[in-house]
Amino acid sequence: MIAVLVVSLVLLSTQLYIYEVGRSLEETRSIRANDFVFAVKLGSKHVVTGSLVNISVGGDGSTLFANLERWVSFVEGLYQFGKPVLNFTLRNTSPYANGIRLSWDTEGFGISSAYADFNFSLQDGQVSVQLPHTVNVTTSLVIEAVYRTLQGSVKQINVTCNVLNEVNPALAENVTLLYENSGAWLRADEQTGYTFTDYGNGTYLISFEADVQEENVNVSAQVYDLRGIYVQANVTCTSIP
Amino acid sequence: MLNSRGQMRTIEAFLSILLLFSTFALATLVSPASNIDNDNTLATMGMQTLASMDSDGWLGRIIDEGNWTTLADALDILLSVGISYNLTVYDENLQPVNNVSISNGIISNRNVVSVQYPCASPSPQGKCYLLRLQLATAR
Numbered sequence: 001m002i003a004v005l006v007v008s009l010v011l012l013s014t015q016l017y018i019y020e021v022g023r024s025l026e027e028t029r030s031i032r033a034n035d036f037v038f039a040v041k042l043g044s045k046h047v048v049t050g051s052l053v054n055i056s057v058g059g060d061g062s063t064l065f066a067n068l069e070r071w072v073s074f075v076e077g078l079y080q081f082g083k084p085v086l087n088f089t090l091r092n093t094s095p096y097a098n099g100i101r102l103s104w105d106t107e108g109f110g111i112s113s114a115y116a117d118f119n120f121s122l123q124d125g126q127v128s129v130q131l132p133h134t135v136n137v138t139t140s141l142v143i144e145a146v147y148r149t150l151q152g153s154v155k156q157i158n159v160t161c162n163v164l165n166e167v168n169p170a171l172a173e174n175v176t177l178l179y180e181n182s183g184a185w186l187r188a189d190e191q192t193g194y195t196f197t198d199y200g201n202g203t204y205l206i207s208f209e210a211d212v213q214e215e216n217v218n219v220s221a222q223v224y225d226l227r228g229i230y231v232q233a234n235v236t237c238t239s240i241p
Numbered sequence: 242m243l244n245s246r247g248q249m250r251t252i253e254a255f256l257s258i259l260l261l262f263s264t265f266a267l268a269t270l271v272s273p274a275s276n277i278d279n280d281n282t283l284a285t286m287g288m289q290t291l292a293s294m295d296s297d298g299w300l301g302r303i304i305d306e307g308n309w310t311t312l313a314d315a316l317d318i319l320l321s322v323g324i325s326y327n328l329t330v331y332d333e334n335l336q337p338v339n340n341v342s343i344s345n346g347i348i349s350n351r352n353v354v355s356v357q358y359p360c361a362s363p364s365p366q367g368k369c370y371l372l373r374l375q376l377a378t379a380r
Contacts, residue, residue: 039360051365078359228365
């Protein structure tokens with residue numbers, strides 16, 4: 001009788017132990033899957049950002065696709081509890097081509113943008129995750145420029161630059177302003193009376209004086225944002241009295 | 242004689258029940274659930290710490306620069322006091338990248354939790370890293 005009880009006791013306590021361990025492992029697996037998914041989502045965004053940095057400074061247009069392929073292959077081999085699958089599609093509808101849009105026009109607006117759709121899935125029996133998401137990294141530049149004739153052909157030129165990351169005002173790492181004089185592009189910061197005002201909210205005011213014969217004064221702002229993405233915008237200054 | 246044997250059986254049954262319940266109670270107390278809960282907390286803390294450093298790409302940039310001292314300083318600040326850690330950074334070929342130890346001490350505790358964090362650098366080269374962070378409660 002006692003022997004029977006002892007044996008059943010051992011069996012029951014073993015079962016209890018297995019139940020507790022199994023339950024905790026499921027919780028562990030679920031927690032780690034969620035963290036892993038979040039890390040992959042962040043990483044995808046960084047790959048798109050880095051690729052746009054590369055392409056905006058003259059890198060090959062296929063960099064985005066190549067970098068994402070590498071990231072996908074890297075991620076799919078990492079997860080220890082199951083097989084993750086990360087798919088991506090680069091936006092190819094106008095104005096995007098291969099997920100990239102670089103538009104630096106002469107109307108005072110420039111945009112450097114990358115766009116990719118992702119679908120991440122993870123299934124291993126215990127955990128099931130399906131996460132479609134979109135990554136859109138965009139740096140925009142809006143410039144306005146006016147000039148006032150001071151004396152003869154000497155003009156005072158004021159240029160206002162507004163930098164945006166996605167839709168929000170953003171700081172610039174570097175702002176360079178050029179102006180056109182007799183077909184040559186010259187740096188504004190080498191001219192008389194050059195001042196650069198940083199309003200701290202993504203707005204920059206640049207003033208300088210230049211001897212320009214033409215009535216139409218063209219300026220070009222070249223900006224790197226804090227992520228290293230390059231964007232450029234050109235505009236013809238408006239004359240003010 | 243029969244009454245005496247019956248009493249013995251009853252006592253035996255009571256003792257068996259007592260033994261059964263006390264063993265249940267003991268089994269629940271000594272089950273490893275509490276350790277695993279602690280492991281979950283450590284693992285979550287580790288992943289969240291790395292994710293917070295990675296949210297704006299800072300983590301990838303620091304690794305690109307090989308600035309291991311800054312990385313260790315950040316972990317010292319972000320991880321709770323009393324947590325020992327050891328971080329190893331691997332490249333895409335899973336070769337260790339950090340040439341110095343990124344740690345705040347020796348992890349000798351048996352209950353070491355290890356988390357793996359995939360990280361992409363927002364640099365033009367788009368480098369990928371795997372971070373293996375070992376965590377333990379310092380004793």
